[in-house]
Amino acid sequence: MTKLGTPPPASDVTPEPLYLRRREFVRNAALFTATSAGAGGSLLWLMSGRRAGKKSSRSKGNPVDLPVARQGTESTNESRTPYRDVTTYNNFYEFGTDKSDPAELAGTLRPRPWTVRVDGEVQKPQVIDLDQLLGWFPLEERVYRMRCVEAWSMVIPWLGFPLGDLLRRVEPTSRAKYVAFTTLFDPEQMPGQQRRVLDWPYVEGLRIDEAMHPLTLLAVGLYGKTLPNQNGAPLRLVVPWKYGFKGIKSIVGIRLVEAQPPTTWNLAAPHEYGFYANVNPAVDHPRWSQATERRIGELRRRPTLPFNGYAEQVAGLYAGMDLREFF
Amino acid sequence: MRRARPLPWLKPGVVVGALVPLGAILLRAWRGELGANPIAQALNQLGLVALVFLVAALACTPLKTLFGWTWPIRLRRMLGLFGFFYGLLHVSTYTVLDQGLDWRAVWADVTKRKFIYVGASTFVLLVPLAVTSTSGALKRLGYARWKRLHRLAYVATVLGVIHFLWRVKRDVREPIVYGTVLAVLLLVRLGTYLRVRLAASAN
Numbered sequence: 383m384t385k386l387g388t389p390p391p392a393s394d395v396t397p398e399p400l401y402l403r404r405r406e407f408v409r410n411a412a413l414f415t416a417t418s419a420g421a422g423g424s425l426l427w428l429m430s431g432r433r434a435g436k437k438s439s440r441s442k443g444n445p446v447d448l449p450v451a452r453q454g455t456e457s458t459n460e461s462r463t464p465y466r467d468v469t470t471y472n473n474f475y476e477f478g479t480d481k482s483d484p485a486e487l488a489g490t491l492r493p494r495p496w497t498v499r500v501d502g503e504v505q506k507p508q509v510i511d512l513d514q515l516l517g518w519f520p521l522e523e524r525v526y527r528m529r530c531v532e533a534w535s536m537v538i539p540w541l542g543f544p545l546g547d548l549l550r551r552v553e554p555t556s557r558a559k560y561v562a563f564t565t566l567f568d569p570e571q572m573p574g575q576q577r578r579v580l581d582w583p584y585v586e587g588l589r590i591d592e593a594m595h596p597l598t599l600l601a602v603g604l605y606g607k608t609l610p611n612q613n614g615a616p617l618r619l620v621v622p623w624k625y626g627f628k629g630i631k632s633i634v635g636i637r638l639v640e641a642q643p644p645t646t647w648n649l650a651a652p653h654e655y656g657f658y659a660n661v662n663p664a665v666d667h668p669r670w671s672q673a674t675e676r677r678i679g680e681l682r683r684r685p686t687l688p689f690n691g692y693a694e695q696v697a698g699l700y701a702g703m704d705l706r707e708f709f
Numbered sequence: 710m711r712r713a714r715p716l717p718w719l720k721p722g723v724v725v726g727a728l729v730p731l732g733a734i735l736l737r738a739w740r741g742e743l744g745a746n747p748i749a750q751a752l753n754q755l756g757l758v759a760l761v762f763l764v765a766a767l768a769c770t771p772l773k774t775l776f777g778w779t780w781p782i783r784l785r786r787m788l789g790l791f792g793f794f795y796g797l798l799h800v801s802t803y804t805v806l807d808q809g810l811d812w813r814a815v816w817a818d819v820t821k822r823k824f825i826y827v828g829a830s831t832f833v834l835l836v837p838l839a840v841t842s843t844s845g846a847l848k849r850l851g852y853a854r855w856k857r858l859h860r861l862a863y864v865a866t867v868l869g870v871i872h873f874l875w876r877v878k879r880d881v882r883e884p885i886v887y888g889t890v891l892a893v894l895l896l897v898r899l900g901t902y903l904r905v906r907l908a909a910s911a912n
Contacts, residue, residue, distance in 0.1 A: 414718035414725075421726025428761055429730055429754050431883065463745075471745030479880035482744060532878070534746055579879050650879060669822050669875065671814065678745045682809050 431480060439489035445607035448541055451520030456597055456695075458525050463536035467678050469610050473530070474631055475580055476565065476572035477612065483574075484612035491571050491632065493609075493616035502562070502637035505553035512616050516602065518551070519543035523606070524599055526622035528629075529661045529690045535675045540620050541603030546594040554590065554638050561593040562586075562643035563619060564635035572632075580646050586619065586630035587643035587657065591699055597622055597692060600633075623689040623696045625659045656709040660700070661690035665709050716780060723784055727791045730758045731798070748806045755799040756828075760873060762792035763835075763866040764891055771897035786842055789862065793839040796832050824875035827868050834865040866891060 396404070474484035477491075498515065501507035521541050529535045549561070567583035569575040575582045592598060599620040602609060609615040614631025621628050627647050637643075647655035654668055663673045663686040674683040689696050700708075734751050737743045743750040766788035769781035808815050818825045838859055840846070847855045870891055874884035 410718045413716075414722045417718060417722025418725035418729075421723050422729030423726075425726065425730045425758060425761065426733060429733070429757060467745035475879070479878075481746075534749070666821070669824055671818065671821075674814070676746065676748070676807075681748075681806070683807075683811075 438486050440486060441489045441491075441611045445603070445610050447607055448521055448603045450523050450541060450606060452522050454522040454524035456524060456526075457539075458527060458537060458691075460525075460527070460537045462525065462539055463678050465605050468536060468538055468604060469613060471678065472613065473532075473627070474574075474612055474614065476574045476582075476584065476632070478574050479579060485610075487573065488611035490573060491566075491611040491615060493611060493632075496616050496634075498617060498634060498636060500548070500552050500636045502639050503555045503558035504549075504638050505555065506551075508552065512602075515548075515617075519547050521602065524620075526597075526599075526620060527690050528620075528622065528626055529675060529686065531625035531627055531655065531659070531667060531672075533667075533670060533672065533675045533686075535677050535686075535690075537677075539605055540599055540601040541606065542599045542601035542620065544596055545598045545600050545619070546596065548600060548636075549593060549638070552638075557640045558638035559590055560639050560642050561588050561590060562635075562637045562639050563588075563630045563633050564637075565630055566632045566634045581649055584630060584646045585643065586628055586645050588621065588628075589642075589699075590638070592621070592696075595696060595699065597695055623661055623692040625655075625661060627655065628659050658700075658705075658708050660696075660705065660709075661686060662688060662705055662709065664688070665706055716783075719780060719783065720787065723787065727762070727787075730754065730795070748802065752799065752802045752807060755795050755802055756873070759792050759795035759799050760866075760869045760887060762788050762795060763862070763869055764887060764894070766792055767862060767866055767891070767894050771894045774897055774901055790839060790842055793835045796835055800829075800832050824872055827875065828872035831865050831868040831872055834861050834868070838862060838865070863895065 470485040471481050472484055473479075473481060474488070477484045477487040494512070496512040497509050498512065499507075499509045521543060523539055523541055525537060525539045527535060528538050545561075563586045565584040566572065567575065569582075588598070599622075601614075601618050601620045602616060604610075604613060609618065614629070614633075617633045618631040619629050619633065628645075642657060645655075645657055647659075648657055661672075666672050672686055675686045676683050687693070734743070734754055738747055738751060741747075766785050769785040769788070772778050772781045804810060804812075804815055808818075819829045820826065838861055841850060841855065841858060850858065870884060870888045873887060874881060877884060
């Protein structure tokens with residue numbers, strides 16, 4: 383034990399240059415840490431799409447179980463894309479342009495109460511409450527392949543009823559040649575609509591024979607439960623042989639019309655997105671190939687099938703048409 | 710006593726910071742946190758980080774011009790090389806993981822799709838710059854020739870921004886941000902150039 387007042391021997395005293403270097407070392411270590419943290423943190427921030435300012439708004443209400451009356455005969459038995467992937471990775475520009483945005487931000491959508499106006503060239507135009515609509519048709523589960531125009535795909539067990547059943551009920555007139563669909567327009571519920579990335583509201587269309595085709599589905603659920611907001615609650619279109627963007631979400635209007643209606647992506651980039659948008663490995667998107675796709679969850683790309691594998695059922699609809707021209 | 714190099718913490722700090730994105734991507738991939746389409750996510754993020762470094766390397770000289778800072782110049786080579794490094798990872802992810810080394814598909818993409826063609830050009834232009842980034846190469850080439858060659862960095866970075874811009878489907882905000890920053894940096898250089906020319910003609 384060193385006695386107080388006794389100076390340590392001279393040999394124990396740290397030489398002054400070394401003493402100064404120790405302080406310098408501590409200082410440099412601190413600056414090094416700050417520099418690496420600053421540089422690394424900035425890079426992480428840039429990688430995150432600088433989304434710190436975005437307010438997260440996940441859906442509060444959990445999807446509830448829906449009664450499934452029957453299994454659709456057209457279902458594929460390919461392995462289903464996990465629920466988590468189906469509900470966290472999709473495009474729904476009404477909530478942002480990133481594929482993770484809808485799951486993060488769709489909590490502001492209120493899927494009830496909800497009405498759908500069905501009008502135009504029909505004998506019985508009407509505004510239908512969604513719960514009333516659900517009572518009209520037994521719900522079927524249909525496991526469909528979903529091919530996005532961006533060359534990725536999923537297998538999704540939808541729950542819904544054929545669009546044709548609804549159209550027959552409102553009795554189309556002989557002038558009804560096309561069906562035009564409209565998404566809700568409400569920038570408060572759909573914050574992505576506050577910016578004009580697309581011409582809001584989102585609109586889509588089908589030829590009447592496509593709309594009446596038994597594969598064409600109005601979906602109200604997936605995986606046995608009501609649609610999560612981010613997947614187009616409470617009512618969306620599913621046309622499995624067409625690219626995903628034809629599947630308009632959160633529908634408030636269905637109008638039967640005589641002339642081919644405008645469609646949102648076609649308006650945005652006419653040379654990239656056609657009215658028909660049938661899945662076709664032989665017709666590339668101008669900026670990428672459509673010959674192959676990545677099934678979500680798989681490593682290797684797989685070949686894309688004509689009409690997304692539904693050619694047998696739907697190719698007849700397009701007999702005699704040049705699908706390069708009508709892409 | 711030998712005077713220590715000034716700012717000895719600067720380069721090591723930037724090196725560690727520059728490796729953070731790679732570490733984050735690997736960690737997220739390992740933990741399955743890259744989302745439903747991890748290859749596309751990694752591809753996009755590596756490309757973005759590459760572009761950030763290319764723009765940062767071009768920011769060094771304008772920072773000296775505007776604020777008189779000389780320390781960024783000492784980082785310039787390293788920033789450019791990190792741009793090449795992340796560009797290489799981006800290109801490897803595309804060819805190996807995304808396309809599964811299907812060289813015919815890769816070739817078709819490069820020749821048929823202008824955004825991939827532009828991206829590939831960016832990378833090809835960076836190769837000679839990375840190769841001649843050493844002090845030895847500078848001596849062998851001579852400063853004037855070396856400098857002329859390394860002006861390709863401007864071309865490559867402009868092409869990198871165009872590659873980004875043409876890739877996005879509709880929301881061009883992010884590429885526009887990078888394009889704007891790059892435009893400002895090039896304007897500062899143009900200003901320097903014009904001042905030098907004016908001064909020369911005044912004499």
